[in-house]
Amino acid sequence: MGSDGKKREGKTDQPSLEFSDPPPPFSLLIAMAMAIKLSLILLFFSSSLIPTFSLFEDQVGLMDWHQRYIGKVKHAVFHTQKAGWKRVVVSTEENVIASLDLRRGEIFWRHVLGANDVVDKIDIALGKYVITLSSEGSILRAWNLPDGQMVWESFLSGSMSSKALLTVPANLKVDLDSPIFVYSGACIHAISSIDGEYLWKKDFASEGSVDVHQLILPGGSDVVHAVGVTDSSQFDTYEIHVKNGGLLKHTSASFPGGIYGEILPISGDRFVVLDASRSVLVLITIENGQIHLEQTHISDLIHGSSGNTVILPSKLSGIFSLRTDNGIVFIKVTGEGKLNVMERVDKTVVISDALPHSEGEQAFALVQHGDGKIELSVRLVHDMSSNHLKETVKMDHERGFVHKIFINNYVRTDRSHGFRALIVMEDHSLLLLQQGEIVWTRDDGLASVIDVATSELPVEKIGVSVAKVEHSLFEWLKGHILKLKGTLMLATPDEVAAIQKIRLQSSEKSKMTRDHNGFRRLLILLTRAGKLYALHTGDGRIVWSTLLQSLRTTSQQCAGLKLHQWQVPHHHALDNNPSVLVVGRCGLSLSSPSALSIVDAYTGKELQNMGPVQHSTVQVISLPFRDSSEQQLHLLIDADKRAHLYPTTPEAANIFQRESENVYWYSVESEAGILRGYGVKKSHSSDTPPSEYCFETRNLWSVVFPSESEKIIATVTRKPNEVVHTQAKMIADEDVMYKYISKNMLFVATVSPKASGPIGSATPDESVLVVYLVDTVTGRILHRMTHLGSQGPVHAVLSENWVVYHYFNLRAHRYEMSVLEIYDQSRAENKDVLKLIVGKHNLTTPVSSYSRPEVTTKSQSYFFTHSVKAISVTSTAKGITSKHLLIGTIGDQVLALDKRFVDPRRSLNPTQAEKEEGLLPLTDALPIIPQSYVTHSFKVEGLRGIETVPAKLESTSLVFAYGVDLFYTRIAPSRTYDSLTEDFNYALLLLTILALVVAIFVTWVLSERKDLQDKWR
Amino acid sequence: MAAVRRSKPNPPTLLLLLVQLCFLSSSIATGNGSGYAINGRVKIPGFSDKGFGLPVKANNAKVILNGGQQVTFLKPDGYFSFHNVPAGTLLIEVDVIGYFFSPVRVDVSARNPGKVQAALTENRRGLNELVLEPLKDEQYYEIREPFNIMSIVKSPMGLMIGFMVVVVFLMPKLVENMDPEEIRKAQEEMRNQGVPSLANLMPRSG
Secondary structure, eight states, rough: OOSOOOOOOOOTOOOOOOOOOOOOOOHHHHHHHHHHHHHHHHHHHHSSSSOOOOGGGGTTTSEEEEEEOOOOOEEEEEEEESSSSSSSEETTTTTTEEEEEETTTEEEEEOOTTTTTOEEEEEEETTTTEEEEEEETTEEEEEEETTTTEEEEEEEESOOOOOOOOEEEOOOSSSSSEEEEEETTTTEEEEETTTTTEEEEESGGGSSSSEEEEOOOOOTOOOEEEOOOOOTTTEEEEEEEEETOOOOEEEEEOOOEEEEEEEEEEEEEEEEOOOOOOOEEEEEETTTTTTEEEEEHHHSTTTTOOOOOEEEEOBBBTTEEHHHHHHHEEEEEESSSEEEEEEEEEOOOOOOEEEEEEOEEEEEEEEEEEEEEEEEEEEEETTTEEEEEEEEEOOGGGOSSSSEEEEEEEEOOTEEEEEEEEEEETOOOEEEEEEEEEEEEEEEEGGGGGEEEEOOOOOOOOOHHHHHHHHHHHHHHHHHHHHHHHTTTOOOHHHHHHHHHHHHTTTTGGSOOOOOTTOOEEEEETTSEEEEEEEETTTTOOEEEEEEEEGGGSSOOEEEEEEEEEEOOOSSTTSSSSEEEEEEEEEETTSSSSSEEEEEEETTTTEEEEOSSSSSSEEEEEEEEETTTTTTEEEOOOOOOOOSSSSOOOHHHHHHHHGGGGGGGEEEETTEEEEEEEEOOOOOSOOOOSSSTTOEEEEEEEEOOOOOTTTTEEEEBBBBTTTOSSSSSEEETTEEEEEBTTEEEEEEEEEOOOSSSSSSSOOGGEEEEEEEEEEEEEEEEEEEEEETTEEEEEEEEETTTEEEEEEEEETHOOOOOHHEEEEEEETTTTOHHHHHHHOOOTTTTTOTTTTTOOOEEEEEEEEESOOOOEEEOOOOOOSSOEEEEEEEEETSSSEEGGGGGGGGTTOOOOOHHHHHTOOOOOOOOOOOOOGTTTTTOOOOOOOEEEEEEEETTTTTTEEEESSSEEEEEOOTTOOOOTSSTTTOHHHHHHHHHEEEEEHHHHHHHOOOOOOHHHOOO | BOOOSSSSOOOOHHHHHHHHOOOOOOOOOSSSSEEEEEEEEEETTTTTGGGSSOOOOGGGOEEEETTTTTEEEOTTTTTEEEEEEEEEEEEEEEEETEEEEEEEEEOOTTTTTHHHHOOOOOOOOEEOOOOOOOOEOOSSSSSOOOOOOHHHHHHHHHHHHHHHIIIIIIHHHHHHHSSHHHHHHHHHHHHHHTTTHHHHHHOOOO
């Protein structure tokens, strides 16, 4: 408990003490009335049907978009020999294998492998199968090249883990049962490339602990060469028969110096490697069954070079490349085994593998980064002196340096040879260069989104010309007449197509200005490459992208961590553009220095670049305070538990000093099983912090979970910007329940340590799941519940006064979802309206986190069919609309589930009053209605997160799901009760009015005539 | 079929699998210790019966073990296998877009190597061979109902027109057919009640 137990009043502007403001009686009444009205409205909408998110097939693309990515390319294999589709097969760091169209860069097919199934190597066999080796060389699969169907799969078991090598014979004779050779698990496996049948296996574990570095299959011979190292002090070569795996020859030579890195083949019988000190090159020559070693000091070859030498893994025959601190050096190995320095190039040059070119020539490409351009040169291995081809290509600055290059050649129509190069850039994008031009680009950095923020668009400038209005009015009318024709089934197929086109390409939705409904936004995405993208929600196009300089300045590996709203101008600083704060970390450990950057959300310019700052960042807290320029105050907590305030202005410091008493935060130490709460130390101690923006913190409370029985597996809090409309909840019989709404509620799930493994590793008796609701200001446990025989993984979402969590029930062997709702009992008596009016209620009594809350909870569990990857909940502008849970299933789809299905007050036989309230009868499982998949027939491959943003229109919530793919849509959980639907027919309305007017006139004339006749009678 | 075999695939894989209809046992997998293999088949009605070839839609089918611990794909004939699986009670899920599959509970016994039991978790139906079939198709879109005149009539505008037609053309007819005295009576009654009536608004007749 806190050392300083002062009572603190709950005010709305406090950071962590935010109980929603107790509403005064009058507003409460209004709120109640609203709630009643709303429930009536909802009843009206939902009494007969359960609102599902549903879509007609022709509505696809109207308000949603789906983008498919693959991630940063690791390996690429071209397939261009045969006529037909020219394609390139790639594997990526997102564990994707894909076949891309070489002409346009589109995906022909794609497979996302499991998260643990990292692709080691890919190749093409027999000209028709893509071979992938994955899971540290234990799974070998063949995929049909044209359509991506898996043809066969082989599991390779080894005796110990080792690196994975794949060698596919290059000959294209299909009749020959050419085996594929794989080195993995300290064994060489031979597998038939036709059906994946296991041919033979040669275990090297019995040969001593040899570590094979290269597997070479000289063309035309029946022998596989394996070159390896034993205990890093002895070179070994093995010759193994292709047909039966018999060991033909084994030679070895000891090298006491030890080696560094990998052995690189130069030619069939020559290899090169660095010694352990990284100062001597060792040339290994195999001659007449003997190994000759030849050592050359690097300093003899390259003057003035020191340490950090690396042999680059590019395979260039007869040549190898060496990277030192000063640059890259190409070294030629002459026939006599002499090393000659050929050329020095800059350190940033990237080199491809050599490619067999015409008449036994070998060519390779190197690409050099210039200012706003890149220089691609292709050279022939035998003639290094001149460039075979040199092209300069303009390159966007925001793509950064070239990381990888793969080349391929083709024969032009005039029989000369051309080259195309596939390059992977620093921002993970993929480009194809051909004839000095970028043929296509793919922004595959978007496959690794880390964090998402949104931004408003600029306000539309006033001043619209009359002509434009007239034109648009005409267009509008025309569109609606077409639509009417469509509904009346009078439209011709051409017109139907035109209707669809109008609907999809309405210029309204992709405008770069703010709209009335708040549908048009910028999605700001931080990717693993350290690049920030802004996507328009209307059509998903990239508005701007910035490679963050603050994450590139040092040589260390910097990575973005978090994205926060920095400035959202509303009242005072309207001239300023909104901006976001990017927090990154330079280095791998938690105590590495952090990098901060503030980016303009409209233009993507880095406004402030606080490149590696002195302190580390473990946690970022957005404080609910703003300075006069509407910059949000942020606290960055470092590894030493010191708090650093941003922005570093005296004004911000003043605001913070004033409010620091009410700033609380918590940390979760999952390993140790401890939750800790912190506050800011008020007085400066003698050992003063380094600056006035740095504050000492004090530990207020700790909750220690017994490590022998509980292990923290999940923690969830409420979204800080969530709006709750009312604390009162109307239930049947005109009763009221008061939700316990606190922004300081933390949901913690723990399991018994035995059950923290995968499903099946623990018996039901030894696995216990315990869930807690903890108040993060006081550390008080508000509620604790035990699920016997259950285990993780736990996915949870906390909103308003409820938590929904998903876990695995081992007894039933099914997934379950539980709901936990927490209600405030201290206000339960405030039911008498009269009392409320006279003021005899306790609603305005101050709420303090230190007073013991009287809470009561309700809970219920249901079965849920699928595994879950992420859970989120819809959020709307005022919090009036009912909520839907958004469940990212194992099939990478997003399911919208009405919150009414997870209501703990559901019972088997609801009373009439409860039925009227809209309470559903209890079922043991949650329904999965296919029409309520918000992603409909799309998959968000590799789904990692679902973000929801309220639109300005109360009924609507914007949903963005990201993984390898991106998907955006907007959903209305209670249907769009506050606006007309997309397919509302204005023309029909006009027609009706017109008909009514005509009818009025006709009847008027008729009645006049009748009157006249009556008078004549 | 529920069959646990050695990790090393035997040559006549298919044939063997077909023979192993009941729970055949075989020795513990070789290699690094505790690995077992699970083999099964995904059958999508209407396609796999015709022999080879899955529907184009099933091209991206995935079979998922324990919520993502291992992911594998289907061979052209619908077979799949997991290797190096520890003993215990596992969960297998099939992900094919457009179909709803029940997760399958699979027990791999360590004491009795090779014995596999499988059951659908949705309806607790036991499987005596690991052949997974979708419980139902999933239709992600609402079916747009073909145009019919009733939908126009039922729409608010249609109702408006309908009501107008009734008032304009039928009401006068009704009023005409009524006895004038009855009308007067009714009108008086209405006046007494003080309820504004439609009759007041109607064109004065008679």
